[in-house]
Amino acid sequence: MIPRHLVIGVAILLAIALGMSLYAWRMRGHVDHSELSAANTQPVAPPVSGTTEQVTLYIAYDDAGVLRPKPVRIPLPAGRQERAAEVLRALLNLYLDKFSPHPLGAGSEIRDVYLVDPGLAVIDINAAFADGHRSGVLVEELTVVSLVQTLSANIPGITRVKILVEGNERDTLAGHADLSNFYEVPAISQIVAQLQNAQ
């Protein structure tokens, strides 16, 4: 005959073990989910410190199909190339915001910006940017023109821009906007002028 107090003790221990297992299981799922969403949506920004400077971002608004300049203050590094990348990342952060006027796909990122003399800038975006981009002539044009105009307006001396995806050439952004050619800044400024008037 097993003593009664021993049976009760074993039962309590079993109940505690079961409860702890359930709690651990739930916590593990919660941590996985948090890590996944953080990894997918937030590009890792390099640490930038120091005084802030005013830059002009050319922001696309899907509702009206327009592009509008917006002055913002962001901390900028000293190097020209690093400044170029930071300006575009500031633009992208705005597009990845919950209340974005021109949403981009989760995980969209500017991998790097290369400034090649004389006057050529190469923007390297990641695959998630292009693969997750919405398809359409206007919606793709707004993205391309927003990137090129923001870059050329804030980094003097840029006359041509080339967009690469993961370091490679790609025919179109998402089936429409041509990425196979170089974008001339004067021609883009002409489109910007058109895109500032709503339909």
Added chain:
Amino acid sequence: MRWSNPRGSVAPASGRLWRGRRVPAVGALLTFASAIFAASALLLSAAPEEKHVSIFSTAANYTLPVLERNGDEYVGLLEVFEPLGSVSAKANGSHWKFRYNDVESEFITGKTRARIRGTDFDLPSDFLLENRRGLVPLSCLGTLLPRILGGPVTFNPNSRRLFIGNVAVHFTAQVSTVTPPKLVINFTAPVNPMIATEPGELRMVFTHEALVAPGSQVLTFDSEVIPSATFQENNGAAELVISASVPLIANFSHDGRSITIEQPPQAAAAVQPPPQITAAGPTPSLPSPAPAAPAPVRRYFAVVDPSHGGEERGASLSDQLEEKDVTLAFARRLRQELELRGLATLLLRDGDSTLSLDQRASLTNSARPAIYICVHAASQGNGLRVYSALVPSGIENHGPFLSWDAGQTAFQPLSRSVGTILVTELQNKQIPARSLIAPLRPLNNITATALALELAPPTTNVSQLNSPAYQLLIAGAVAAGLADVRDNLEAGR
């Protein structure tokens, strides 16, 4: 040191090749190659012709592929109705619910019994579901379509031509008595056949016209030069074969409503009776007959390019609406509206086929149209956006040789001004419209006036993009705008 003189080592090897043990190996190789060649030739010669069904209606004329399944001919039901109105389909296990406008139907995979408008309908063979696409036997279209459409339909299963409503195009043919004789064929609507000449005949194939047979399949004329014409129907197309004893050419007039078939000028001169020689002297010899002249290629006013297609689906506009389908439906309506105004129009794709951007540009540049229009669709915004090309700068054309990426350069001013005119025409009809420049291929590769149209829904309801009434409204306004600037566009060719 064998590698230092390769020729020295090859020669003896070659000698052994023919004299020694390698002869059977070479023989076997040759036999194998011959067998491969013979099998390839057999397969190629036995390749069956692709089957089509053509559907003619007041909304659109279109051609669909016919599929062979279990020994029967099948066609996709969604594709049949898509150009005619608002369609949707939902697969739930073996059940496939189909909705056309407000008519609901239900089909079951592997069953012949279906329900249409709440009553039973028997198919001649089983209904099939492939990749959520419902297939019905082709032979049932003549009875199935009237049940769903609620109107008369005429279907000729042998020729695979289906007429919805009163859309038939009739014709009369008469040989004039003047010398040399001419065959004048008058049609009740503009036509645009493919024309081919062969020894002893001129063949006209009508794929997009609801041409129907005259009283008799064979028309005979009181002419030795053009004795007869035969009407045939096959694989979704109608064919008119003119037999003749001399080479013939065809000329279009009355905005495509008349075709005059006659001898080319040189051949006509060759068969003129020689002048009577009254004075003594050598008999003049007749000039040798002119070689058979090719039939003239009809010049298209417009090339309309429904963007995307096949594997390249374009944007997913909604769960059930893909850009490639909307562009095709709108392009067909635009062609119809342009041809109603007497503007001959070529559609770059008239089915779900894949064309690369370079192929689209090459086909258009070969056709030398007055204007190229590519059609896109989007769920954002509303109305119509009209784009002209952003031509990459820094690319130079050298004399007559044009850079592929800058072919549009010389036509840019006209393209932009026509775009502005179209926008004004649309705004006059209270349709929201906007003119923009866009980095959009193949606009910059086109050596003609070139525009892209991006069709957006009239409201926030994206399904309205596929509404026939909405598409017709926009297509009509675009066609009217282009008809207004026809002379400018023709001059800009």
